[in-house]
Amino acid sequence: MDFFSTFPFPLLKSSRSYRGVRNCFRDFWELIWSLFKPTGTCSNSVLRCYGCSALKAKSRKSRWTLVQSDLEALPIGIAPEEYTDLLRKDEATAHYHAELVTRYTSIPKHPWLLARFGMSAFLSGRAIARRFRSERTRALFAGLAAHSFLSLDEQLSGAMGMLMAVLAHAVGWPIPRGGSQSLTNALCRYLSTFESTLKTSSRVESLAALSNYDPILCDVTPRQLLEIGGARLSKSYRRQLASYRYGPGVFKVDYALNRPIPWKASECLRAATVHLGGSFEEIAAFEQVVRDGRHADHPFVLLAQPSLFDSSRAPEGKQTAWAYCHVPNGSNVDMLERLEKQIDRFAPGFRDCVLARRVFSPAHLEKMDANLVGGDIGGGAMDIRQFLFRPTWRHSATSARDIYICSSSTPPGGGVHGMCGYHAAKTALSKFGAR
Numbered sequence: 001m002d003f004f005s006t007f008p009f010p011l012l013k014s015s016r017s018y019r020g021v022r023n024c025f026r027d028f029w030e031l032i033w034s035l036f037k038p039t040g041t042c043s044n045s046v047l048r049c050y051g052c053s054a055l056k057a058k059s060r061k062s063r064w065t066l067v068q069s070d071l072e073a074l075p076i077g078i079a080p081e082e083y084t085d086l087l088r089k090d091e092a093t094a095h096y097h098a099e100l101v102t103r104y105t106s107i108p109k110h111p112w113l114l115a116r117f118g119m120s121a122f123l124s125g126r127a128i129a130r131r132f133r134s135e136r137t138r139a140l141f142a143g144l145a146a147h148s149f150l151s152l153d154e155q156l157s158g159a160m161g162m163l164m165a166v167l168a169h170a171v172g173w174p175i176p177r178g179g180s181q182s183l184t185n186a187l188c189r190y191l192s193t194f195e196s197t198l199k200t201s202s203r204v205e206s207l208a209a210l211s212n213y214d215p216i217l218c219d220v221t222p223r224q225l226l227e228i229g230g231a232r233l234s235k236s237y238r239r240q241l242a243s244y245r246y247g248p249g250v251f252k253v254d255y256a257l258n259r260p261i262p263w264k265a266s267e268c269l270r271a272a273t274v275h276l277g278g279s280f281e282e283i284a285a286f287e288q289v290v291r292d293g294r295h296a297d298h299p300f301v302l303l304a305q306p307s308l309f310d311s312s313r314a315p316e317g318k319q320t321a322w323a324y325c326h327v328p329n330g331s332n333v334d335m336l337e338r339l340e341k342q343i344d345r346f347a348p349g350f351r352d353c354v355l356a357r358r359v360f361s362p363a364h365l366e367k368m369d370a371n372l373v374g375g376d377i378g379g380g381a382m383d384i385r386q387f388l389f390r391p392t393w394r395h396s397a398t399s400a401r402d403i404y405i406c407s408s409s410t411p412p413g414g415g416v417h418g419m420c421g422y423h424a425a426k427t428a429l430s431k432f433g434a435r
């Protein structure tokens, strides 16, 4: 097995772009891919064996609503019966999680639980939020549903809200100790136990160069597959790939801070991930504007403050944070002022804490990682069509017997869960008669 990656990882220190970040942030640890990984918990056991541990970030917030993973300890400000009734709890919650993340393309183990979930999940975020009497619950749900990158009036935006809520209670929203690089390191250590080589800084320009490999699993989105493998694919399959649609992008800022963020609500310091948006209506209005291809003044901001929970992320006494807001795909509008104004609204004096910041426009992100087409971090829009046929009805398979796609442009879509690769590997193995 050989692996090719455009990234210089895991040889971080030899990377020029990485050194740039290090210089900017001095001793602040790598931030770019420092994410929360609720969806990754299914592969946790392997990663734990190879030295990556998750810190269970217990809580998240939206308009002063704090969610703890223990459903018994109800989210502060949420009307208990309507929220727990929607999510159900205990075993059922864990089953939803397992079903949704791991069994997307196979026969469900718990069809009734899945069907019960599906009855709610196919609704729009707004339709589900109508069930909540409390404005705080509605605001919380808006933030969760906004992870879909859809308008909150679109079908399936509710599914993402439900999924994020279920994960928050089933497994929390953990963050990897040491940042996302520790996931890559753990995977590389695991790989080294097989007969395999990892070739970093090696962009694959054409699949023709890999003619002695069989099968080839491509961690790319349809646009790139067309570029590097177009000649190997049938005409009709190429047409299907060309019609694949990408979702909105993100405008992201990494921060080195001289102290914790001065939240108006000190409970925010108990949350690794904070949603800043105000009410359901504010968040819904912003997401609609983005879906319409425009930019609004009051973005919905997703902010993470990992160093509060992981001391390895910043020098003693200092903090790190990152934040992003959604923007139309490929946007080149500078959202920094608007994004920081929104943080300042909930944490007056925030800008005084900033020691250094690094801004990533959608174009910057795509330059770093070709999969982030136009800044889309989910590998393509997750509307009904692309939920069912992602990227085509063939899912990970392509029109060529030996070529497979294993990126987030295949089921179950974006997120650090590893399941796209898992499904692609299973498909390839089954085609080649192995198990």
Ligand SMILES: Cc1cc2nc3c(=O)[nH]c(=O)nc-3n(C[C@H](O)[C@H](O)[C@H](O)COP(=O)(O)OP(=O)(O)OC[C@H]3O[C@@H](n4cnc5c(N)ncnc54)[C@H](O)[C@@H]3O)c2cc1C
Pocket (backbone or CB within 6 Å): 004, 005, 006, 007, 032, 035, 036, 037, 038, 039, 040, 202, 203, 204, 205, 219, 220, 224, 228, 250, 252, 324, 365, 368, 369, 370, 371, 372, 377, 378, 379, 406, 407, 408, 409, 413, 414, 415, 416, 417
């Ligand atoms: C800023 C940001 C925040 C995010 N936050 C979260 C979060 O909190 N939780 C979560 O679950 N998910 C999060 N995501 C989303 C998650 O990272 C992606 O959905 C996931 O990584 C997609 O996986 P992938 O395999 O499709 O692509 P990637 O992880 O992008 O991997 C693709 C790899 O292929 C390489 N590549 C591309 N083309 C070539 C080529 N021609 N030759 C060789 N190598 C190539 C790329 O360089 C890259 O290394 C975030 C993403 C971003 C950018």
